[in-house]
Amino acid sequence: MSAAPLFDFPGGLMLPGRKVETGEPLRQPELPEELVIPLKQHQGEAAEPVVAVGATVCRGDLLAQQSGTLGANVHAPTSGAVIAIEQRPVPHPSGLSAPCIVLRADGEDRWSTCLPPPLHDWADQPPAALRERVQAAGIVGLGGAGFPASAKLAVSEKLALLIINGVECEPYISCDQALMEQRAQEIVVGARMLAHAVQAERVVVALEDDKLQAMAALQNALRIAPEPPVELVAVPARYPAGGERQLIRTLTGREVPTGAHPTDIGMLCQNVGTAAAVYRAIALGEPLTSRIVTVTGEGLVSPCNVEARIGTPLQALITQAGGYREQARHLIMGGPMMGFTLPDDSLPVTKTSNCILVLPESPQPREAAMPCIRCGYCAEACPVSLLPQQLYWYARARDLDQAEGHGLFDCIECGACAPVCPSHIPLVDYFRYAKSALRSQERERRQAELARQRYLSRQQRLARQQEEQQQRRERKKAALRKPGAAEDPAAAKQAAIQEAIRRAREKKQARSGAGPEDGDGRT
Amino acid sequence: MTAPRFQPASAPHMPPAHNVSELMRRVVYALVPGTLGMVWLFGWGVLINIALAVTAALACEAVMLRLRGRPVQRFLRDWSAVVCAVLLALCLPPLVSWWVPVVGVVCGLVLGKHLYGGLGYNPFNPAMVGYAVLLVSFPGQMALWLDPMSSPGLLQSLQLVTTGQQTSGEALDALTRATxxxxxxxxxxxxxxxxxxxxxxxxxxxxxxxxxxxxxxxxxxxxxxxxxxxxxxxxxxxxxxxxxxxxxxxxxxxxxxxxxxxxxxxxxxxxxxxxxxxxxxxxxxxxxxxxxxxxxxxxxxxxxxxxxxxxxxxxxxxxxxxxxxxxxxxxxxxxxxxxxxxxxxxxxx
Structure with missing residues (x-):
């Protein structure tokens, strides 16, 4: 335990834990016959498939390769045959479909024979070698944001502090808690590997102070292997203490400037699940093909934590949790504060699926919201010191510039303001609306600017063409006035025809060059 | 069991911790000790003022909500009119004529609240708008504070409120004293x-x-x-x-x-x-x-x-x-x- 002083972040809420028993061994859902693996399970570009329909793959084989600097590899979660590469519904707030690789499992679940070898001497390897391993294994932030881990590790300077985030502050979710209790060793070694990869001076594993079992397990892991040092810090359990910025503030008292990343102030945050995945990638050579998912909520018979393969349909997890209760009404991916509802349970588990929450009838009141009475409870709860009541007025009045000026984009959508509102105003909905309206406004502004530029260049081109035509006409007149031209009418005619053909060709060329631009310019 | 049909909802999926009418009711509860103290000191007039003001406030609120085409039931249940009425009543001298609290409440709620758009939209405190109107318009009535611990009984009080006179024919002025x-x-x-x-x-x-x-x-x-x-x-x-x-x-x-x-x-x-x-x-x-x-x-x-x-x-x-x-x-x-x-x-x- 570290005795370093802790700091306070503004606002926050004390929320009921409602976590499931994390002591029992992780349940393993039965391998499904068909797995649907989305090509984009992270922030950034979707991966490019490297297998064809009909290919036979083993667990751990590369299915799709990272494209662009921000992206992640996707691997086969079990052995089987690729039966389709097509658009499938994916778990996303938009409810849209996205390209997926569909795998028919052969039931043998064979590991690939061409996995990279275990890297036992990782401490002697250059940091770049570890980063390459992390990148090859397709690891993304497993806390829910899904930022590619290797992109986060690509830092130019030594970092002062690496934080391994085990602060799972949303109610219901306990996948990180289960991981800390059951695989503390993996987290600790993974933390050391990450620290080596970014040359961090100090490594802290942070967790909530009421997670005693997890604390004991981590302490035990540190006792068995104390070097190199990893600090363990218990932070007060208060939502959203596990938010990256809030956690940095709690541990160091420093704020990440708006619009900047933690690495800009020499810090890096990685989830405990990510650390464990890094351990498996480096020490065992295993790419990321499974994750721990909390399957919970009052709408389920026996909530639990499961270790699920990526691509497993949610109903397999629901079955592990004993199936639905009568009152199940909402299927939520993520926690009760920031999760989004899903239309049905045929959607697959992805790398960022930390929790499947099934709740009874929405606890939000059915009746319409009352007017805002400016009580300020929302401002008290806001962890970013915003004035949600002001933002709400501006969003409602569509005064988007004012909303932006009042820090709309500093809102992390943690949802702390909404449950304390006595008027039951869906504040976060208003902020999401205002943000997307501002983004589309910005997009439209850029498009208008583009259209303006195209219009101007078209005007210039037309003027130039007219001028050229004028010159040609004058040239022709001059040629006709030449004395020699009149003596041979056949030659003159021939010359005129040649001239016409040349003009036509020129015109055609000009049109084909301008065509698409003109077309776009009108959009 | 077959999969149920799931309904969409937006985060956060947590039940609200408060509601407006609960907050307003708590304000009323918190006023009880002070009100009892005033009753002990100034007698029935305090309660008569509250009763008149609350009745007038609920009636006025209902009429205004109806005129403005708002859900009457829902907004009446928010207790904000009651809080406003009780606060105004507690500011008034006990045993003022019955129409004083009524006029105050009507001015406060109509001019101070509903004309601006109702709950949440009033720039001024409605109770204080009502009080200021009374203070400026009827300074005589508003100065009639009773001598502490010398208030008349319930019947006498009711008579004073309705007629301005006691059964003995004595006017209210005889009982009052400067604060x-x-x-x-x-x-x-x-x-x-x-x-x-x-x-x-x-x-x-x-x-x-x-x-x-x-x-x-x-x-x-x-x-x-x-x-x-x-x-x-x-x-x-x-x-x-x-x-x-x-x-x-x-x-x-x-x-x-x-x-x-x-x-x-x-x-x-x-x-x-x-x-x-x-x-x-x-x-x-x-x-x-x-x-x-x-x-x-x-x-x-x-x-x-x-x-x-x-x-x-x-x-x-x-x-x-x-x-x-x-x-x-x-x-x-x-x-x-x-x-x-x-x-x-x-x-x-």
């Missing part, structure tokens, strides 16, 4: 010094006789509201400091001409205003720092009006004046957003 604030103000103006006045019957143990206990009871209710986190500490602390600090300075400067701070803190409607009136969230400033300034402004203005103004107690006008300033205060006291530089200078972090 301590009023008394001190007139006597000081007449050339007496406070050391001479403080031995008189108008003074109790701490401040004005009787009124000190009422204020302490309202303080107790206010502290309960603070503990239940219905109100924040900034506005009450601001009001009390805004009143006490100038009072202390002037009292140190000339204790014969200026009353002790405790006389101000426990006199008139100080505690009622500090914890129940000024804390009306709709018309107050909303930023934490702004609320402190807003409260302090009320306290200072109230002291100025009490000491040099034309009215014995200036809290109502102080509240209304600061209501006007609330948007400006909010504008200049926006909290620093996490991760943003402090003002013009760069954040040290």
């Amino acid at each position: 301590p604030l009023d008394h001190v103000k007139t006597e000081l103006a007449a050339g007496w010094s406070l050391s001479e006045l403080s031995t008189g019957p108008v003074f109790g143990m701490l401040a004005g006789a009787g009124w000190e206990w009422i204020n302490l009871l309202f303080l107790a209710g206010g502290i309960w509201l603070l503990r239940r986190r219905v109100i924040g500490w900034q506005i009450p602390v601001g009001v009390l400091l805004g009143l006490a600090v100038p009072a202390l300075l002037f009292w140190l400067f000339n204790p014969d001409q200026f009353a002790v701070p405790l006389f101000h803190l426990l006199g008139g409607g100080t505690m009622l205003a500090a914890f129940f009136v000024a804390t009306d969230p709709v018309s107050a400033a909303t930023t934490p720092r702004g609320r402190l300034y807003y409260g302090a402004g009320i306290g200072i203005l109230a002291y100025v009006i009490r000491t040099w103004g034309g009215y014995p107690d200036g809290l109502a006008f102080a509240v209304l004046l600061m209501n006007m300033a609330a948007p400006l205060i909010d504008h200049y006291t926006r909290p620093r957003i996490e991760g943003h530089a402090r003002g013009r200078e760069q954040d040290g972090d």
